[in-house]
Amino acid sequence: MSECGETARTRVGKYEFGRVIGQGSFAKVRLARNTQTGEHFAIKVLNKERILKDKMVEQIKREICTMRLVRHPNIVQLGEVMASKTKIYFVLEYVTGGELFNKIAQQRKLKEDDARKYFQQLINAVDYCHSRGVYHRDLKPENLLLDSKGNLKISDFGLSALSQQVKEDGLLHTTCGTPNYVAPEVIIDKGYDGAKADLWSCGVILFVLMAGYLPFDEPNIMALYKKIYKADFTCPNWFSPGARKLILSILEPNPNNRITIPEILENSWFKKGYVPVKFQEEKDTNLDDIDAVFCDSVDHLVAGKKELKGTKPSLMNAFDLISLSKGLNLSGLFERKQSVKQEVHFTSKYPATEIITKMEESAKPLGFNVKRRDYKMRLQGSETGRKGHLSIATEVFEVSPSLFVVEMKKAGGDTLEYNKFYKNFSTALKDIVWTSEVDQPEG
Known part of the structure; x- marks a missing residue:
């Protein structure tokens, strides 16, 4: 990847980080792969400085303690907790079916x-x-x-x-x-x-x-x-x-x-039809890592490699494509009809610079302020909606030199307002969206 100038993947301990799959006020959730087993996880990344500044240490400790206590088949499982000098990482079960x-x-x-x-x-x-x-x-x-x-x-x-x-x-x-x-x-x-x-x-x-x-x-x-x-x-x-x-x-x-x-x-x-879930309950709960995440001892800190910034879009490899699709069927990745959801993707054969520029030009007339960094953009609605300002995170990924995937996800605000925005936004972008022959409407 470095030979082509793309952005290198971030690694923290044994985990290779992929794309951002969730974003909130205090944390990002990133798709990750255990390089030893190949298993996928969702890793919640929290900023230590922000936690200390906002006096959230006890809340974070409580969240870790809580997830250690509730190990049940209908609850997202916490695998392990890691910390670097600046970040805290919750390694969570990766749930693929959406909200x-x-x-x-x-x-x-x-x-x-x-x-x-x-x-x-x-x-x-x-x-x-x-x-x-x-x-x-x-x-x-x-x-x-x-x-x-x-x-x-x-x-x-x-x-x-x-x-x-x-x-x-x-x-x-x-x-x-x-x-x-x-x-x-x-x-x-x-x-x-x-x-x-x-x-x-x-x-x-x-x-x-x-x-x-x-x-x-x-x-x-x-x-x-x-x-x-x-x-x-x-x-x-x-x-x-x-x-x-x-x-x-x-x-x-x-x-x-x-x-x-x-x-x-x-x-x-x-x-009616109720079948109580059966599972083996763990008797001993290990809470040793709760205090360790705020300990500055080198013994408790995990090593991380910083992401290298390049001048090209991040490469979307097979690992990312599979995570976007249902199973191994990639036809579901490039959707012609977008249903109501908080994250959407489309493909384009236009150069990445033209895609990001077109998106920026299309967002501003819709009342959005744009913050752009390389091939990532943050769109912030100027008007206050039902749940505050609508905020959208976008990024252009390279699949091949002539094919790009654009990811858009709601970072804040109301989901229905986001979908209304997306309908208008996608109309403005229709000239750069590529649809395969398989997905073309008949007739």
Whole structure:
């Protein structure tokens, strides 16, 4: 690669880093390959300086501790934790099926049997978390992933709480979570039971799976909180009586009257086709690496090779192409019809410089500020949307000297606003997009 002037891959310990597959305020998630076994992982990369500056050390330690405690088939697994002088790395199970949110957005709403299957897996995993003294506190479809077999996996324990955080009154007191999914007792900020608050979020998720929209959704935050506090919502007429009754018993604003997980497990609607997951529970949990990630001793630090910057786009090799495709079928990589998703790709036979310039010129009239560095661009919406400013990360990769793949992903803001932007943006880029003969419309 260096002979051609492309960017060299980053290596940290035994892991070879690939493309960025997720990005948040405090971390990036990168696809990586274990060079010893060839296995793929998702590695969450956190900036140590930022963590120390924002006084997040205890939160990061808690997240590591939490993921060490909850080893369940329906929860994304933490393999190991590493640290360099400047970064912390969470080596996570690589889940290939995408977010459950995207499945809902594509299908509008799920069939009741499909919704029930996901809800059963969700309750099974949440019940296990609670048995280990762990409360997630940010359950929502965006934090529920699907594996290659369509099984649900809970992710992102960054806002989780442990039973040790419970105050003398037996309650948690930190207000957190996503407003549309948060329980009424969390809003009033007088203390809440973490298990009951998680269960409320599960009820909202079940409603969204079956309805295709939120039970509580108002542009004004105070109006939204009033609806949540009163449980002011209506089930659509296609809900079966059993599903309707269960949802109403979960979305009960008084936590003392809310149904419990043991009661849900005995509910007739819930039990239909229910097969509890079987797995070997680990008795001993190793927590040695929790303090080690903030230790400056050379013995605890992992060596990393910095990425070399070149003047050409990064090379997208077979490793990256396979990670983008479903299995080994590359026909799904170059999609002619883009469905609702947070990450899209298209191909072009135009020179990389022309592609990136065309993208920059097309984004500005749509109201986006552009930050460009070589063949990477960050597009920042100038207007504040439903979830803040829409932010999009793009990069041009070289597949061969005459073929390039452009990756676009939502880095911040609302997913539906992102998809509206993408429709306008893709129209402006249609002249540079290449479609293979296989994907050409008939006629």
